[in-house]
Amino acid sequence: MIAFIAKRIVGVVASLLVISLVLFLALSIVPGRASTAALGTNPSPDAIAAFEQRYGLDRPLAVQYFDWLRGVVFGDFGRSYQTDVEIGGEVARRFPVTLQLTLLSTLVALGFAVPLAFGAARFRRTGFDYTLSAVALAGLSMPVFAIATALVLVVSLQLRWLPPGGYVPFTEDPIQNLKLMILPALSLGLVSGGVMMRIFRSGLINAVERDFATVSLSRGASEGRVLVRHAARVAAVPFLTFGAMEISAIFGGAVVIEQIFQLPGLGTLALQGIETRDYRVLQAAALVIATFVMVANLAVDVIAAMIDPRLRRLGAA
Amino acid sequence: MKRFSLALVAAGLLGLAVGLTPSVQAEAADQLRVGFVDPPQGFDPALAVVGASHQVIDLLFSGLTKLDANSDPQPDLAESWTVSDDGTVYTFKLREGVKWHDGQPLTADDVVFTFERLMDPKTGYPYATQVESFAGVKAIDPTTVELTLSKPTGPLLTFLAFPGNFIVPKHIVSAGPSLTSAPIGTGPYKFVSYSPNQELILGKNPDYYVSGVPKMDLQIKYINNDTERTNAMLGGNLDIATRTAPRDYDQIVNTPGFRGSQTFGGRWYSVLTNVDADVTKNKLVRQAISYAIDRQAMADVLFFGYAEPMLGGPIPNWSWAHDASTDIFPVNGDVEKAKALLAEAGYPDGVTIDMTLAASWKNLVEQGPLLKEMLAKAGIEVNLISMENPRWVDEVWVGGKYQTANNFWLSPLADPDDFIFLSYKCGSGMNAQRYCNKEFDALVEEARYTSDQAKRKELYTQATNILLDEMPLIPTVNAGILDAATDKVQGWVPMRTGMYRGLENVTLAE
Numbered sequence: 163m164i165a166f167i168a169k170r171i172v173g174v175v176a177s178l179l180v181i182s183l184v185l186f187l188a189l190s191i192v193p194g195r196a197s198t199a200a201l202g203t204n205p206s207p208d209a210i211a212a213f214e215q216r217y218g219l220d221r222p223l224a225v226q227y228f229d230w231l232r233g234v235v236f237g238d239f240g241r242s243y244q245t246d247v248e249i250g251g252e253v254a255r256r257f258p259v260t261l262q263l264t265l266l267s268t269l270v271a272l273g274f275a276v277p278l279a280f281g282a283a284r285f286r287r288t289g290f291d292y293t294l295s296a297v298a299l300a301g302l303s304m305p306v307f308a309i310a311t312a313l314v315l316v317v318s319l320q321l322r323w324l325p326p327g328g329y330v331p332f333t334e335d336p337i338q339n340l341k342l343m344i345l346p347a348l349s350l351g352l353v354s355g356g357v358m359m360r361i362f363r364s365g366l367i368n369a370v371e372r373d374f375a376t377v378s379l380s381r382g383a384s385e386g387r388v389l390v391r392h393a394a395r396v397a398a399v400p401f402l403t404f405g406a407m408e409i410s411a412i413f414g415g416a417v418v419i420e421q422i423f424q425l426p427g428l429g430t431l432a433l434q435g436i437e438t439r440d441y442r443v444l445q446a447a448a449l450v451i452a453t454f455v456m457v458a459n460l461a462v463d464v465i466a467a468m469i470d471p472r473l474r475r476l477g478a479a
Numbered sequence: 480m481k482r483f484s485l486a487l488v489a490a491g492l493l494g495l496a497v498g499l500t501p502s503v504q505a506e507a508a509d510q511l512r513v514g515f516v517d518p519p520q521g522f523d524p525a526l527a528v529v530g531a532s533h534q535v536i537d538l539l540f541s542g543l544t545k546l547d548a549n550s551d552p553q554p555d556l557a558e559s560w561t562v563s564d565d566g567t568v569y570t571f572k573l574r575e576g577v578k579w580h581d582g583q584p585l586t587a588d589d590v591v592f593t594f595e596r597l598m599d600p601k602t603g604y605p606y607a608t609q610v611e612s613f614a615g616v617k618a619i620d621p622t623t624v625e626l627t628l629s630k631p632t633g634p635l636l637t638f639l640a641f642p643g644n645f646i647v648p649k650h651i652v653s654a655g656p657s658l659t660s661a662p663i664g665t666g667p668y669k670f671v672s673y674s675p676n677q678e679l680i681l682g683k684n685p686d687y688y689v690s691g692v693p694k695m696d697l698q699i700k701y702i703n704n705d706t707e708r709t710n711a712m713l714g715g716n717l718d719i720a721t722r723t724a725p726r727d728y729d730q731i732v733n734t735p736g737f738r739g740s741q742t743f744g745g746r747w748y749s750v751l752t753n754v755d756a757d758v759t760k761n762k763l764v765r766q767a768i769s770y771a772i773d774r775q776a777m778a779d780v781l782f783f784g785y786a787e788p789m790l791g792g793p794i795p796n797w798s799w800a801h802d803a804s805t806d807i808f809p810v811n812g813d814v815e816k817a818k819a820l821l822a823e824a825g826y827p828d829g830v831t832i833d834m835t836l837a838a839s840w841k842n843l844v845e846q847g848p849l850l851k852e853m854l855a856k857a858g859i860e861v862n863l864i865s866m867e868n869p870r871w872v873d874e875v876w877v878g879g880k881y882q883t884a885n886n887f888w889l890s891p892l893a894d895p896d897d898f899i900f901l902s903y904k905c906g907s908g909m910n911a912q913r914y915c916n917k918e919f920d921a922l923v924e925e926a927r928y929t930s931d932q933a934k935r936k937e938l939y940t941q942a943t944n945i946l947l948d949e950m951p952l953i954p955t956v957n958a959g960i961l962d963a964a965t966d967k968v969q970g971w972v973p974m975r976t977g978m979y980r981g982l983e984n985v986t987l988a989e
Contacts, residue, residue, distance in 0.1 A: 194869025198877055200520065201528060201605065209603020244520040245675050246659040252675065318714045326714030327707065328700075376793075424702055424711070426677040434518060434676035437839060439869045443675075 169463060174456045181452045182234070182445070186227050189441045199439040200243050217243055217442075230445070239446040244438050249446045254432065257450060259329065260416050260427035263350070266343050267412045270351025272405075275358035282359070283366035283389055295363070296342050301356030306415045310349035310422045314393050317345060327424040346423045350415050365397030372396075399470045406462035410455040511695040511968075511985055514708045514720040518676045518701045522662035524645045525596055528605045530977065531889055534640040537978045538681060538697070539580075540645035540664035543571055543590070543624075543635050545980060548972045550744075550893035552636035556585065556646055556665065557624075566631030566930045567614075571894065573622040578686040579648045580669045584968035587618035592649035594626065605908070606643045610899065612928065630928045633935050635895045641650030642978070667693045667983035676701055677851075684769055693983035694970075705841070712737070718987060719969055719977065723961040724842075725783040731963045738966060741785055743797050745897065747892025748777075748843075749874070750834075750953040755913045756882045758832055763824035764859075765950035768883070771817035771857035772850065775810045778956050781846060789954040792943035793898040796957070797975075799932065800895035802940040807947055817857035829858030835881040836863060837871040843885050850885070876911045884911070887958075895939050896927050902952060914951035935952040 196219065209366050214220040217240075218229065233240055239249035278298070282291045318326035324341055332339040369375060370385075370393040378388045417429030424430075430445045435444030467473040494773040517531040524536050543557035554560075557571040594616040597604045604610070614629040628635070638644055651663050662670045667689070668681035681697040700717065702708040705724035712720040712731060723731060723739065732739040751769060752759045759765060774788030787796060791805035806947075821830065834851070836844050844865060851861040861883075866874070874880045890897040900923050901909035905916075919942055926938035946952075963974050970984045 192870075194867070194873050195877075198872055199869050201603065208601050209605075212601070212603060242675070245673070246521060246657055247673070247675065255674070314710050314714070319710060322714075325716055326710040327702075328711075328716050421704070422707060424677070424707070426674045426701060430676045435870060438520060 163467070166467060167460075170460050170463060170472055177456060178449070178453060182231060182449055183227070184465055185445050185448055186230070187223075189444060190223055190437075194376055195438050196243050196439045196441060201312070206224050213243075219468065230442075234446075234449065238441045242333035242440055244434075244440045244443075252443075253428065253446050253450055256426055256428050256431055259425055260413065260420065260429060260451075261454075262332065263343060263346055263416050263419070263425060263427060264413045266347035267350035267354065267416075268409055270347050271354035271358050271412070274351070274355035275362055278359045279362035279366060280389060280394075282363045283370060283393070284386060286363075291363075295360060298356040298359045301352050302354075302360070303356075304353060306349055306353050307422060308419050309352055310345070310419055313345045313349055314422075317337045323429050327422070329425050342423075342425075346416075346419045346425060349422075351383070353415070354412050358401070358405060358409055362397060362401045365401050366393050369393035374422050395469070399466050399473070402462050402469075406459045409458050413451060413454060415456075494795075509696055510698045510985065511982065512698045512700065512718045513715065513982065514702050514711055514717045515679075515699050516701070516703050516708070516722045518703070519673075519679070521659035522670070523658035524643050524647055525593075525602055525604050526659060527643065530891060532888055534663070534978055535679065535681075535699075536642040536645060536664075537980050538668045538982065539662050539666045539670055540642065540647070541644045541666050542639050542641070544640040544714060546637065546640045546893070546974065546976055546978075547765045548974055548981070550637075550975045552640050555640070556590075557639075564804060567628045569626045569628070569635065569734055570619070570625065571624045573624065574688055575622060577665050577688050579651075579665055580663045580684060580686075581648075581651070582686075583648065585646070585648075585665055586621045589646055589649045591616050591618050592622045592653065593646045595643075596647070596652070597644065602758045604643065606641065608904075608907070609638045609641065609644060630709060631930045633929050633932075634892070634894045634896045634926055637892050637896075641892055646650055651741045654662075667980075668697060671696075687983075689983075712963055719971070719982075719985075720963045723963045724780070725785045725958075725961060728783065728785060728961045728963070736966050737963060739961060739963040740973050741961055742973045742975055743787065743795065743957060743959055744977055745795070746887065746960055746977060747789060747793065747795060747890075747895045747898070747957045748846070748887045748955045749793070749885065749912070750955060751881075751884045751886050751911050751954065752882070753881055753912055754951050755877060755879060756832055758826075759882045761824045762772070762949050763820045764826070764830065765834075765953070766948075767817040767820040767824065767951075769808060769861060769950050770813045770820065770857065772808075772953065772955060773812040773853050774808070774955055775845070776853070777849060780849060781842070782956065782958055786956040786958040788807045789957050791954075792942060792946050793952070794895050794939060794943065795898070795901060798893075798895055798898075800936045800939045802936065802943065805940060805943045805947060812853065814856050817859075821858055826858070829860060831860040831862065833862045833864055833873055833882045835871065835884040836865045837868045837884075838865045839868040840887070843887065846885050867905050876908075879911070879913055885955075886911070889960075891976050891978060893975045895935070896923070899923055899939060899942060900927060903946065912951040914949070916945060916949065919945045 197213050201209055201213055218226060237250055239253060242249055278294055282294045285291050314326045317323050322347055328342055330338045330342060366389060370389055375388050375393055378392060416427060417432060420427040420429035421433060428450060432444055432447035435447060519532040519535045520529050521527055521532055522536055524540055527533055527536060528628050541556045543555060544552040545555035547553050556574055557578060558574045560569055560571045562569055568754045573587060579585060594613060596602050597610045598613050604830055612628045612630050612632045615626050615627045647658060648663050667684055669678040669684045671682045673679045679699040683693045683696055702711055708720050709727040711717050713734060728739055752765045754760055778786040778788050788810050790808045794801045833845060836843060836847050847863045851863060854861050870875055875884045901907045903910060903914055922938050922942040926935045929935050958979055964971060967988045969986050970987055972981050974981060
C-alpha cells in the first residue's frame with residue numbers, strides 16, 4: 163500500500179511540473195501584453211523598462227520559468243503585476259472559500275445522487291426509475307450558470323429567502339456563511355448530482371443483476387438489503403473514481419459560480435488574472451486548482467484501493 | 480455504506496435547512512455598501528491607468544483642488560491661490576493642519592515632490608500631457624507652493640483635481656514603499672484592505688480636514704456583471720449600485736424602496752475609424768459611416784432612452800464649450816447622403832469593412848449588430864469580429880490592426896480639453912484612429928493654453944469643424960450615468976465625472 167501511494171505521489175509531482183511548464187509557455191504566447199494591460203495603451207519606453215525590470219520580464223523565458231518555479235517550491239508566487247500584492251497570501255486567503263464551496267457542492271450532489279440512485283435501482287425499469295433518470299438528465303444538461311441565475315431570481319429576488327451573493331467567513335458567522343453558500347453549492351451540486359445519480363444507478367443495477375445477488379435473493383434476503391449490503395460495495399469503486407473526476411469538475415465550475423455569487427475564491431482571482439494579463443496570478447490560481455484536483459484524485463484512488471485490494475496490485479505492478 | 484450515505488444526506492440537507500429561515504442580510508451598522516463595476520489596478524496616483532483606480536484614489540487622496548458636482552474646480556488641499564497677471568505663476572496657500580493617514584503633517588514639500596515626480600519622464604506618468612506646461616515648482620514656506628508654467632494653461636485648476644495629479648506623501652514614496660498596494664493619502668477615507676476583483680474596505684479618516692466627515696466606513700464590492708450588480712441591489716446586498724445597466728434601471732427605480740439618478744457627464748460612445756487602414760483611410764467613407772448611423776435609434780434601443788445622440792463633435796451638449804452650429808448630423812441619420820458619399824469615395828456598389836469588438840465590454844459588443852444593420856442600409860457591409868479585451872487593446876490601440884472598432888470613454892475631468900485633446904492629437908495614447916493633423920493640433924493646443932473661456936470655446940468650435948470634415952472618430956451617443964440607491968441613502972450627489980467623491984457625506988436613515 164505504501165509503495166502504491168509513493169508511486170502515485172511521484173506521478174502527481176511529475177504531472178504538476180509538466181502542467182506548470184505548459185501554463186508558463188501558453189501564457190507567454192497568448193496575444194495581449196502584460197505591460198500594456200498594466201500601463202495603458204501609450205506607456206513611455208522608460209515606464210515599460212521599469213515595469214519589466216521590476217517583475218523580471220526582461221529576462222529570457224527559461225530564466226523566468228526556473229526563477230518562478232524555485233519561488234513556488236518555497237511558497238513564493240511573486241507579486242501581482244496589477245495590484246502589487248503578494249500572490250501567495252492572496253491565494254492562501256482564497257483557497258478555503260473555493261474548498262468550502264467544492265465540499266458543500268459535493269455534499270449536495272451526493273445528497274441527491276445516492277438516495278435517488280438507490281430508489282431508482284430498487285424500482286428499476288419502472289415509471290419511477292424512468293422519471294428520476296429523466297429529471298437527472300435534465301439536471302446534468304443545464305449549464306451551471308443558468309441554474310445559478312434561476313435560483314437567484316426565484317429564491318433571492320422573488321421569495322427573498324437568501325441573499326443573492328456575498329461572503330462572510332465561516333469562522334466569523336457560521337450561519338450567515340452557510341446561508342450565503344447554499345445557492346452556489348446548490349447550483350454546482352445539482353448538475354453534478356444528476357451525473358452522479360445516473361452513474362451510481364447503473365452501477366447498482368449492474369451489480370444487483372449479477373449471480374451473487376441472485377443467490378442472496380434466492381436465500382431470502384430482501385432486495386433492498388441486497389442493494390445496500392452487497393451491490394453498493396461493488397458499484398462503489400467505479401463510482402468513486404468517477405466521483406473524483408466530478409469533484410474536479412465542481413472545482414473548475416466554481417470559477418463561474420464564484421463570479422456570479424461574488425465569492426472571494428480562486429475563481430474570481432483567476433478570471434481577473436486573465437482579463438488583465440496578470441500572468442503570475444493566473445499561474446498561481448491554475449497551479450493550486452491543478453494540485454487540488456490531483457490530490458483529490460489520489461485520495462480517491464487510495465480509498466478505492468482500500469475497498470478493492472485488486473487495484474493495489476494493479477497500481478503497484 | 481448505509482450509515483455513510485445517510486450521514487451525507489443529512490449533512491447535505493443541513494445546509495438547506497439553515498437557509499430556509501427567512502433571511503435579512505446582516506449589515507454592519509456603520510458601513511455603506513457600494514457596488515462598483517471594474518476592479519482597480521493599483522492605487523498610486525502617478526502610476527494608475529484605469530478609471531477604476533482613479534475612482535478609489537479620489538477617495539483616498541486629495542488634490543490641490545477638487546471638482547464640485549457640476550465639474551467646477553473648488554479649493555481642496557489648497558485653501559486659496561493667486562495667479563500672476565500673465566497666467567504663468569500660481570501661488571497656492573495650503574490648508575493648515577492637514578495630516579496624512581499615518582499621522583504625519585502635509586507640507587509644501589509633499590506638493591513639490593508630487594509635481595516633480597509627475598514631471599519626471601522616468602516615472603512614466605500615463606497622463607503626463609496634463610503636466611506638460613509645468614516648468615518648475617518650489618516651496619516658499621511650509622504652507623505655500625509656487626507653481627510656474629511655461630505658458631498659461633486654461634484647465635489647470637481642473638487638471639489639479641484629476642486623481643492622477645493628487646498629492647502623495649514624500650516621506651513614504653521617497654523611502655521606497657509602494658502606494659500601489661498600500662496607499663497613504665490625505666483623503667476622506669483610509670485604506671483598510673483590498674481583496675482583488677472582490678471587495679475594498681475603506682475606513683473613515685478621523686483626521687480629515689472637514690470635521691464629522693466621512694459619516695460611514697465604505698465597503699466597495701466589485702461586481703462587473705450588470706445583472707449580478709442589479710440582483711445584488713434588489714436583493715438587499717448594496718446601499719448604492721453605480722453604473723446601473725440602462726435595461727435594468729427602470730426595474731430598479733420602479734421597485735419600492737429604491738431610487739435612481741441620471742447624470743450626464745463624460746461617458747460618451749464612438750466608432751473608431753483607423754485612418755491608416757484600407758478603405759477607412761478615405762475621409763468620405765468615414766463621413767458616410769457617420770451619416771449612416773441612426774443615433775436616436777442607438778439611444779432608444781441600446782440605452783433605453785437614457786442617452787443623448789451626439790450630432791457633431793465630441794464635446795457634449797451640457798458643456799460650456801458645446802457649439803450647436805457643429806451639430807450637423809440628423810438625429811436619425813441620412814442614408815441617402817451616406818450612399819452619395821460612398822459613391823463619391825469610389826464605392827458606388829458598396830464596400831465591406833471590419834469592425835473589431837472587445838468581448839468583455841458587453842455594451843460595446845451589443846452595438847455591433849445594430850451598427851451593422853444601419854451601415855448595411857447605406858451599402859456598407861460590416862464584418863463583426865470579436866476578441867478578448869487584452870488582445871483587442873493590443874490590436875486596436877497599440878498595433879493599429881483594424882479598420883473600425885467601437886469604444887466608450889468616461890472623461891474624469893468633464894472639461895472640453897479632456898474630450899477633444901487626447902482623443903485626436905497626433906501620437907496621443909488615446910488616439911487609436913492614428914489621426915494626425917497639425918492644424919487641428921495647433922488649435923487644441925492653443926485652446927488648452929488659453930485662460931479666456933470665450934476664446935477657448937471659439938477655438939474648440941474651429942477644431943470641431945475640422946473633425947466634422949475629416950471624421951477620424953465618430954461620436955454616437957452621450958450616455959447618462961445611471962446610479963441607483965435605496966431610499967435610506969441620504970446626502971448623496973452624483974458627479975458628472977463618474978467619480979464618487981461625495982460618498983463621505985452619505986448617511987443611512989434608520
